[in-house]
Amino acid sequence: MIGKIESSRIMALREQVLAAQPSVCTERAKIITDSYEKNQSQPIVIKRALALKDILEHMSIYILDGELIVGNHSSSLRAAPIFPEYSMDWVIDELDEFEKRSGDRYTISEKSKEDLRKIYPFWENNTLIKYGLSLFPEESISAYENGVIRAEGNLTSGDGHLAVNYRKILEEGIDGIKAEAETRLASLDPTDFEALKQMTFLRAVVITLDAMTAFSDRFSRLAKEAALSETDPKRQEELFNISHICASVPRKPAKTFHEGLQSIWFVQLVLQLESNGHSVSFGRLDQYLYPLYREDIETGKITSADARELLENLWIKLYSITKIRSWSHTRFSAGGPLYQNVTIGGQTSDGRDAVNDLSFRVLESVSATRLTQPNLTVRYHRGLSEEFLDQCVEVIKLGFGMPAFNNDEIIIPTMISLGVDPVDACDFSAIGCVEVAVPGKWGYRCTGMSFLNLMKVLKIALNRGVDPDTGVKYLNSDKGLGTFESFDDLFDTWSKTVRYFARQTVVIDTAVDTALERLIPDIFCSALTDDCIGRGKHLKEGGAVYDFISGLQVGIANLGNSLMAMKKLVFDEKQISQDELKTALDQDFSGEGGEALRQKLLTKAPKYGQDDEAVDEMVSQAYMEFINELSKYHNTRYGRGPIGGTYYAGTSSISANVPSGAKVGATPDGRKAYTPLAEGSSPAAGTDIFGPTAVLNSVSKLPTDRILGGVLLNQKISPASMRSPESKTKLKAMIRTFFNDLKGFHIQYNIVDRATLEDAVVHPEKHKNLIVRVAGYSAFFTVLSPDTQQDIINRTEHVI
Numbered sequence: 001m002i003g004k005i006e007s008s009r010i011m012a013l014r015e016q017v018l019a020a021q022p023s024v025c026t027e028r029a030k031i032i033t034d035s036y037e038k039n040q041s042q043p044i045v046i047k048r049a050l051a052l053k054d055i056l057e058h059m060s061i062y063i064l065d066g067e068l069i070v071g072n073h074s075s076s077l078r079a080a081p082i083f084p085e086y087s088m089d090w091v092i093d094e095l096d097e098f099e100k101r102s103g104d105r106y107t108i109s110e111k112s113k114e115d116l117r118k119i120y121p122f123w124e125n126n127t128l129i130k131y132g133l134s135l136f137p138e139e140s141i142s143a144y145e146n147g148v149i150r151a152e153g154n155l156t157s158g159d160g161h162l163a164v165n166y167r168k169i170l171e172e173g174i175d176g177i178k179a180e181a182e183t184r185l186a187s188l189d190p191t192d193f194e195a196l197k198q199m200t201f202l203r204a205v206v207i208t209l210d211a212m213t214a215f216s217d218r219f220s221r222l223a224k225e226a227a228l229s230e231t232d233p234k235r236q237e238e239l240f241n242i243s244h245i246c247a248s249v250p251r252k253p254a255k256t257f258h259e260g261l262q263s264i265w266f267v268q269l270v271l272q273l274e275s276n277g278h279s280v281s282f283g284r285l286d287q288y289l290y291p292l293y294r295e296d297i298e299t300g301k302i303t304s305a306d307a308r309e310l311l312e313n314l315w316i317k318l319y320s321i322t323k324i325r326s327w328s329h330t331r332f333s334a335g336g337p338l339y340q341n342v343t344i345g346g347q348t349s350d351g352r353d354a355v356n357d358l359s360f361r362v363l364e365s366v367s368a369t370r371l372t373q374p375n376l377t378v379r380y381h382r383g384l385s386e387e388f389l390d391q392c393v394e395v396i397k398l399g400f401g402m403p404a405f406n407n408d409e410i411i412i413p414t415m416i417s418l419g420v421d422p423v424d425a426c427d428f429s430a431i432g433c434v435e436v437a438v439p440g441k442w443g444y445r446c447t448g449m450s451f452l453n454l455m456k457v458l459k460i461a462l463n464r465g466v467d468p469d470t471g472v473k474y475l476n477s478d479k480g481l482g483t484f485e486s487f488d489d490l491f492d493t494w495s496k497t498v499r500y501f502a503r504q505t506v507v508i509d510t511a512v513d514t515a516l517e518r519l520i521p522d523i524f525c526s527a528l529t530d531d532c533i534g535r536g537k538h539l540k541e542g543g544a545v546y547d548f549i550s551g552l553q554v555g556i557a558n559l560g561n562s563l564m565a566m567k568k569l570v571f572d573e574k575q576i577s578q579d580e581l582k583t584a585l586d587q588d589f590s591g592e593g594g595e596a597l598r599q600k601l602l603t604k605a606p607k608y609g610q611d612d613e614a615v616d617e618m619v620s621q622a623y624m625e626f627i628n629e630l631s632k633y634h635n636t637r638y639g640r641g642p643i644g645g646t647y648y649a650g651t652s653s654i655s656a657n658v659p660s661g662a663k664v665g666a667t668p669d670g671r672k673a674y675t676p677l678a679e680g681s682s683p684a685a686g687t688d689i690f691g692p693t694a695v696l697n698s699v700s701k702l703p704t705d706r707i708l709g710g711v712l713l714n715q716k717i718s719p720a721s722m723r724s725p726e727s728k729t730k731l732k733a734m735i736r737t738f739f740n741d742l743k744g745f746h747i748q749y750n751i752v753d754r755a756t757l758e759d760a761v762v763h764p765e766k767h768k769n770l771i772v773r774v775a776g777y778s779a780f781f782t783v784l785s786p787d788t789q790q791d792i793i794n795r796t797e798h799v800i
Contacts, residue, residue: 002394005368006305009066010312014369016064017077018768022322022336024098024108025074026115028081028273031055033119036085045538049204049523052274053211059273061218063226063242066235069262069313070219070242071269073321080106080324083276084119085520087129087156090326092120097327103785104330129155132515139474140507146470147663148457149505150656151450152329154512158520159539160277161432161448163341164528165440166264167288173252173263178209181533188536198536201523205533208274208524213251216266220246257307260292261314267528268340272321274524278333279432279448281341282374283439286359287427293358304361311365318373332451334655334788335779339375339432342366345388346379346408349426353381355388363388366402367395372771372778377430380739381408389732396731396749397722401773404748406430407739414705419643420546433652433776434710434746435550441530443544443642447650447709449509449551452501452626453660454559455667455677461497462490462668468586469665475500481582487571491563494622499629505551506633506647513636516540535641542640549635550650550709553626554660556702557608557678560619561669561687565605567618575600585666588673601670609683611694616701623649627706650709651681654775658787676791679775680712685794692717692734692798700742711745712776714795719751721799730800748773750795757781757793 005011035054039047060075074081082091095113098106132155136144143149168177185202188195220243227239241258248255249263264282271280296302302310318340325333344359366376378392392403408426415425415436424438431437435447460467464483465475475497484490517540525539526532532543569575576597583591589598606612608619630647638645653660661676669684671677678684681699688695692715699713721727738744750773760767764782772781772792781789 001368002364002391003367003370003398005312007309007312010309010316010369013064013067013313013316014371017316017320020076020078022106023076023079024106024112024324025076025079025081026112027059027075028055029084029119030115031058033084033122037122043200044519045201045204045521045523046207048521049207049211052208052270052524055273056211056215056270061222063219063222067313068238068242068258068310069265069317070223070246071266071317073269073272077320078322080322081273081276082116082324083158084123085127086158086276087127087326088120088123089129090156091116094327098324101327101330101785103334103783103788104336105783106324128515128519131519132512135511135514137507140504140511142472143474143501143504144508146467146472147660148453148460148467148501149450149508150332150453150660151508151512152326153332154449155515156326156329158275158277158522159444159516160275161279161435161445162437162442162525162529163281163283163429163431163439164267164271164525165530166267166283166285168440169250169267169528170254170260170263170288170292174209174212174250175252177527177533178206181205181209181527184533184536201536201538202533204523205527209527212266212270212524215270216246216250220244254292257289257292257296257302258310260289261310265314265317268318271525275520275522276323277444278323278337279339279341279435281339281343281429281431283343283429284346284427285342286344286356286362287354290356290358293361297357304357307358308361308365308368311361312369315366315369315371315374319371321373328659331659331785332654332656334658334784335372335774335777336783337375337774337777337779338373339777340373341377341430341432342374343377343379343429345384347381347383347426349423351383353383353385355385359388360391363391363395363403367398370398370400370769370771372780375433375777376403378403378405379408380405380735382740389735390728393728393731397728397751399719399751400771401748401750401778404430404434404746404776405735405739406434406436406746407744409739410704410743410745411436411708414708417705418548418708424546433654434712435650435652436708436710438546440528441545443529443539443547443549443637445549447550447552447652449549450505451552451554451653451656451660452505453663454498454553454555454626455562455660455664457498457501458494458559458562458667459664461494465497469663482578484578487567490566491622494563495625498626502626502629503633506630509549509551510636513540517636537641540636542637542642544637544642546644547635547637547642548644548646548648548708550648552650552653552656552709553623554653554656555677556619556623556651556681557684557687558667558669558671559622560608560615561605561684562667563622564615564618565601565668565670568605569600575604581668585668588666598670601668607669607683607687609688609695609698610690611697616698620701620703624703624706627703648709649707651707652710652712652776653680654777655788658791662787676787679791680714682712682714683796685791686796688796688798692800696734696738696742696744700738700744704743704745707745710776713744713747714750714773714775715747716750716752716795716797718753718797718799720753722751727800748776750792754793754797757789761786761789
């Protein structure tokens, strides 16, 4: 049943995890510090493997009452481990602030604070961020520190943004993958330099795979001990069964649906413990788990209700994982998202609809638990059944922002054009938010590299190459507001400026990736991604079959609106002079006549999202200046094995539109200083005044085939307008038209009204279960910071 938990067990587990206050766990930090200290002479890949082994051997483990899927991320429920190898300065600086934050608060004991202060001296000058920043050229440091380009999350976190080969894990087990590594290891000649390097990596692989097996064995023993002391016969039988399952998977191939779910959860858990990179996703779960599900259903081992209960248990486990970020990074990922994406639907390699009975069970179970994890994505294609789309819309109407849709009709052809094998392209999945990749074959960060603040770039272009907010000069330019001879002259200056900063994003990305490759390679993750074992290379060295990456560009709607307003009102119609505009922007429209000028900018020029050909074309032209420049560059894996090694664009700005806007003064679209920018590829708040179809038409004009990093479109719909059967029919028709005819990339919906959101700000205790779609993810509204809450409130509320 859609939207309802039918199991008392699941209801109790859900309430337990929701009641748990997010806190800080120091276990991992202390264990890895000891491990690094005793293994300092080891090669980095061995050191990392041994560190993971020590973590899995010595961390606390427990089994919650009633759960059927077991495995914990930290010493207590919803506790965030600290990953000191990435960064420690912010941890120490903010220890006394974690509980005082305006959003995303974490409790921490005085003992834990003291533990972290004790290990800090070892890490003070031994972290990824210190090394990575040392590789930045001076001009890149300036762009980073002044908010033009942000990459803090890349330097204080792991990579993430991929899905490993879960199908292979289920079919071969860890033992099968280990045998592959050992066979490859035995074939190498240590007298050859490259072979010796590969041998070291493969030795590290074997260490991590053995550690995974030992970890699951720990839970097998714990479940057996719990069973022996259990007085309830039914629970005792469950615990003995859990013990048997954990002794088998993921070491051996999964034989049942329950074993399959436990296997992929253990792997997900260890991936999160190895690295704190987010967006570690599950790929097409309804496809690779379906054979186990079907066999168990057909043989009577489980019922559909049993399968759904197991899935719901897994979703609660996903929500139990939490991650603490620095406050400055938190503002780019408000609500503490982990972006653990599960993809369902889509089509098979021969074009048939891939929806199966398990697809429905996943949809039902996610709607029932109604948590922020997993991040559920449906792959849409022309042949998607009406029945399944109908159920998707029923879930959307529940109002927690899921599922989102990605479109096979544009993504598969675009992947093939980049050199992806057609069979692999048909197997793509969503990764994290809206980004896409081939599970088990794609390297890190198909998107999620550095954030480029496009409006910061525009302000620099309008100010003779100088950032007006900091006074820092980036380009030698004699062009600025007041000196442009024509709009073409202005646009040419924009082009030169954005191309300069496109190059700077690559410089920063290269430094970050170089630091990660040298200091923090992820061995376990690499072992589960093709073809790292075959090549004897971890992911950062080029072990993946495919390796295309993307940064995130923030504020494309504001950019197009600003350029269009200047073209129309300053250059074409001459209603505003360049000097008048410059003065108004410098004064944030507060001087004499400033507000009247601002209203002209807001109302007398068309806006992106209104289906106006001129402004929509302006957005695309301005964005293409960046995209064309970006296409000249390669990532650090180029020529080292993978297909690709190149860049594409991405608009999945997460919640970065809020802190990015806080770095930018007033802009020519009429936006006031330091207020949020537009989110993703969505129109600027309040400008999409001609309804949702106009928005879809505008977004469809973007160069979607050049933005494989994701074209993220949020739509906010009034709940009252979704109550009639006709509204449901209209919404389905809009989705089909947007994807079939307009070749849209992505869409997701917030079904919530302004009054509810405003009441939740004033009375958060009455809205503890209110979930909203922030960007490419959902979050509990009341844990968001006030500025992010207000940004969501301000978004246009459409009527179907």
